[in-house]
Amino acid sequence: MAGVFCPLSSSKFRSLSSTNPTLHLSKPHLPATAFPCSSPSLSKTCPPALHPSKAHLSSATLSRTHKANPSRIRALSQNPLEEPENPSYFCETENPSPKSSSPNNPSHDSSQNPFLQRQLVEDDHPREECGVVGIYGDPEASRLCYLALHALQHRGQEGAGIVSVNNNVLHSVTGTGLVSDVFSQSKLAQLPGSSAIGHVRYSTAGSSMLKNVQPFVAGYRFGSVGVAHNGNLVNYRTLRDTLEDQGSIFNTSSDTEVVLHLIAISKERPFFLRIVNACKQLEGAYSMVFITEDKLVAVRDPHGFRPLVMGRRENGAVVFASETCALDLIEAKYEREVNPGEVIIVDNAEGVSSLCLLPHREPKPCVFEHIYFSLPNSVVFGKSVYKSRYTIGQILAKEAPVECDVVIAVPDSGVVAALGYAAMAGVPFQQGLIRSHYVGRTFIEPSQRIRDFGVKLKLAPVRDVLEGKRVVVVDDSIVRGTTSSKIVRLIKEAGAKEVHMRIASPPIIGSCFYGVDTPSPDELISNKMNVEKVREFIGSDSLAFLPLESLKKFMGGSEFCYACFSGDYPVPPRDVKIKHLGDFVDDGLSGKVDEGWTHAPSN
Ligand SMILES: O=P(O)(O)OC[C@H]1O[C@H](OP(=O)(O)OP(=O)(O)O)[C@H](O)[C@@H]1O
Ligand SMILES: NC(=O)CC[C@H](N)C(=O)O
Known part of the structure; x- marks a missing residue:
């Protein structure tokens, strides 16, 4: 496995491959990347402990719905983009x-x-996009998450949610509307623990229904995992079709859910390699945070379309967020961006480990973040x-x-x-x-x-x-x-x-x-x-x-x-925009059921 894991030059990051003999890395040739891999001096940062025990899953408010026959989903094609008549400005x-x-x-x-x-x-x-946050190692994790989501509210107003981990149990509260609509003192009290992830949503795939509000939580063979995603997967429909052919049953109509299915069916060990394995099958944009019984994992797609930054609070708690304005609000010091194609794992055993496991592509961060989406008090893509x-x-x-x-x-x-x-x-x-x-x-x-x-x-x-x-x-x-x-x-x-x-x-x-x-x-x-x-x-x-x-x-x-x-797309849009794939059952909130047909663009 030499050359697979690339510790960053900061001494805070360490290579798992060289130091952790318990890892069983069955993939012999993960791609090399262009990240700096220069520092031989490695050290650990260990946030406060979580208590290992048997995993359970507890989801607070989300009522799951069911999907009907996928063959009814129409294939759509989209006309090529036209040049405007006059390119003058x-x-x-x-x-x-x-x-x-x-x-x-x-x-x-x-x-x-x-x-x-x-x-x-x-x-x-x-429309806005989405905002994600992840916190590891703070006794007030869910409350900090809640505050950080307020700072990111401009990125999504359709729904909000937090998943926290306490005593190896994942707790989840999600709801439609603004952060202030979803959370109250009593809801936050249902989210104990020292690690948490959160999400504010503006949908790109899957309509604006409660069932699509993130973070999503799922149980798989070895435990539970929660995910919060900013971005859109351009090969979502293809992946979903394949998974459904293999027997997967989807709970939501969001592109993000495919990630959980891919993690669940991956044969890789340990857990973060399942994430890597899943991410390698994704095309498009994803800045994601995952939470498990004992880990927080942050991943950014190889082009780095969407922002994701890392910071740290004075007590050592590690924080990930879409924008630095969220770090500022909860008094976490900005350290750096999560690099395109990078996977950062935070746990009690290893501290913070940075791995460059995804293929390294030309960076293509979204320029519109600087024009419209991000708040002016944020530093995005280092600017x-x-x-x-x-x-x-x-x-x-x-x-x-x-x-x-x-x-x-x-x-x-x-x-x-x-x-x-x-x-x-x-x-x-x-x-x-x-x-x-x-x-x-x-x-x-x-x-x-x-x-x-x-x-x-x-x-x-x-x-x-x-x-x-x-x-x-x-x-x-x-x-x-x-x-x-x-x-x-x-x-x-x-x-x-x-x-x-x-x-x-x-x-x-x-x-x-x-x-x-x-x-x-x-x-x-x-x-x-x-x-x-x-x-x-x-x-x-x-x-x-x-x-x-x-x-x-x-x-x-x-x-x-x-x-x-x-009109030049770094990753060709393979599937058209699908807002309603799988919306066969109304959760009573959106007021409409579209019977599963995707909405074709009118041209
Ligand atoms: O051409 P249109 O389709 O009308 O959209 C463009 C408008 O939408 C956005 O404003 P928004 O209402 O989101 O407010 P903001 O400036 O506060 O973000 C943007 O700043 C433009 O004003
Ligand atoms: N805007 C986003 O980043 C949306 C995330 C995800 N694709 C969803 O629709 O929920």
Whole structure:
């Protein structure tokens, strides 16, 4: 087994292969990786003990459902992504004229526009992803997990859950809604123990039902395992079909469940090699934390699409989280990222062991984390999100200048880029839109006749800032175009003389298959229209996007995934997006049963 395990250069990490004679490693040739394997000096960090005894499984609230005949699941194919008609990034009207809510302006009147009409009845934003957390060696593990999930709430609002381990028993509480909806003092009291994992969910595979809320817990031959996953598996359907052919029965319609089945059927010993064995069969994005009776394991896929960081509390407790903002909240010091393709095992016997067991591929972290998803106070992929957004705003001001009196942001995610834009343009930044923090993200507009009600409820214009002004409005992205069109109208109604939209990312032309629930390509406005047509649609006097080349240059070239802007997918999306595979039984929460048919993209 020489050369298989690669301890990192930090002396805190050690190679299991060289020091643990009890391991029975039956796989002779695990792939070599490019991680630093230089440090011969190894030491252990041992968090407080867990008590070994017989394993049991205790799941608190999840009621399992059953799946019917897989042959009824339709195979789907997706059209190749189209190039947008015009690849230019900047567009303005020669003669800016107000395009307010006048019904005479067809380009801006949603009732005349089938594209917009469809959007009005749907949630019209890029969906968040998911957030994961894992804590080992703290007597307050589940409470810390709960706090960390609050810090990660922006990554998923459909459901939340925590699994803790106490006396070799796994305890689980999961529920739909926000972290504050799911957990109470009494629920947290049901989660004793010094290790725990947690999850906030925005679904990418499997609908928004209680049964799909993570972490999942399963019993297998030698014990129990819980998993929390951020990402999306592009070969999920194929794996599930194969497993079902072999007799596996699935409890959920989430892609994540295949991981547990693959672990259960693996013949590898010890446990972490089962995880490695399972992960080798996965394609796509996964930043995952696993919990067992005596271990916490963190894994990141070989491309490192999704973030995952490691930190440590003063008492030595080891913490993993999707973003550093979660570490900050629970006073864990950021140590480093979990590297792409790395498996980190934390247990009482060995402390922290870092293994490079998955094939090493070109890193492709998601650039959209820096543009939209992560909080600005986080360090993601080793870079400050705040700095990225600020610099992107500055670049945008250089690339797409316009005469203006004031720069405002679409809160929240446009704020930092707007600050950068204003600083570079030498124009005051002002709060021209006030956001209500009491409106949930799942707000549904009541009817088309009062179609701006939703955006007005969330964003209120400040007339004092806008009246008679030439206004630059900075937002992070345009997905379907509905937010921008409504905002332009609001700002014009508040008396702005001109409205110039500046978007701190390139046009989005492709769906994400790696954990972001973006709409299908036919719903992405920049996939259907060139910049001038998008400008007409949103009704602004000018519109400019950040050029993709400028973004790449700033982020450092091809070391990121830009698939949503370029259509170049580092891992080919083999299966189409499947939100409802296996949803044959309603758990009474989603209010709909789709009889198991997958939802085909309309193009
Ligand atoms: O083109 P659309 O389909 O309308 O989607 C784009 C909008 O959605 C996001 O905002 P979100 O409402 O998620 O708020 P946030 O900025 O607070 O994250 C994003 O910041 C854009 O404003
Ligand atoms: N957004 C995500 O990371 C989702 C994780 C997983 N694919 C799910 O749908 O639950």
